[in-house]
Amino acid sequence: MNKAQVVEFFSRLAADNPHPETELEYGNPYQLVVAVALSAQATDIGVNKATRRLFEEVKTPAQMVALGEAKLKQHIKTIGLFNTKAKNVIALSEQLIADHGGEVPADRDALEKLPGVGRKTANVVMNVAFGAETFAVDTHIFRVGNRTGLARGKTPLAVELKLDKIVPQPFRLHAHHWLILHGRYVCKARTPECWRCVVCDLCAFKPKTPAPRQRGA
Known part of the structure; x- marks a missing residue:
């Protein structure tokens, strides 16, 4: 063209x-990171069904770590690759606490260093949470x-x-x-x-x- x-x-x-808006449901940048990470090879509808109750309970990386991998799996077991995704979500939550004071960094390179977060996920978070012109x-x-x-x-x-x-x-x-x-x-x-x-x-x-x-x- x-x-x-x-x-x-x-x-x-x-x-x-x-x-236009993302069809993923989230309440803050951290929940958005989790939702987008879970959405790989899954539908937004399926992710939303799995995260509604989860996000009522978990709003921060510290709360996710406290929840633990086993209980997280129970929330997301209807999502494809849930075992690997649960492991990554706990790991990225721990890394956010250790490296960023529990806050989601407004930096694509830093986001891509998180477990389970690739370039596509980082671009979504940069765009939706921080208003960056990413694709x-x-x-x-x-x-x-x-x-x-x-x-x-x-x-x-x-x-x-x-x-x-x-x-x-x-x-x-x-x-x-x-x-x-x-x-x-x-x-x-x-x-x-x-x-x-x-x-x-x-x-x-x-x-x-x-x-x-x-x-x-």
Whole structure:
């Protein structure tokens, strides 16, 4: 896409959803770190179901450490890879206490040093908790970036760097949420719903998916 098309692309997504937000439920930056770490290879809906009662009880790293790994597993056992994730959450909580006084650092490099926190998780926390203009490339953004032609790349990092280069103001803060939600609900993995896509004419994907009644006609 050229610059004008990129602006038009995000203008339409912004008009369709002026105030996009993460669908993960959290009460403070620490709970956000935990929720995003738990969301790897899991749905936001599934994470929210598991963390609602957990976050009523645990609001700080110290409270998580006091809860302990065994009890944490009981809360999150419905989430994929819960054994490994529980171990990482306890470890990152201990590290936050030891290295950051129990506070979540507003620094991507420091976040990436926490157990179970990769670049995508760090980018989400930086964006959602601290208002940084970061691009957290998950499977949805990777797909949308490549399928539409907005930001093609062979790796999530390549797509992230391309987005960082091409996305203009005033769209940078919310860009990754617009793309995630678009990928989750419209530009779906198996069958993109092109007939109801607000950026369909700007998209490089072909052939466009027709509306259901046209497919069955």
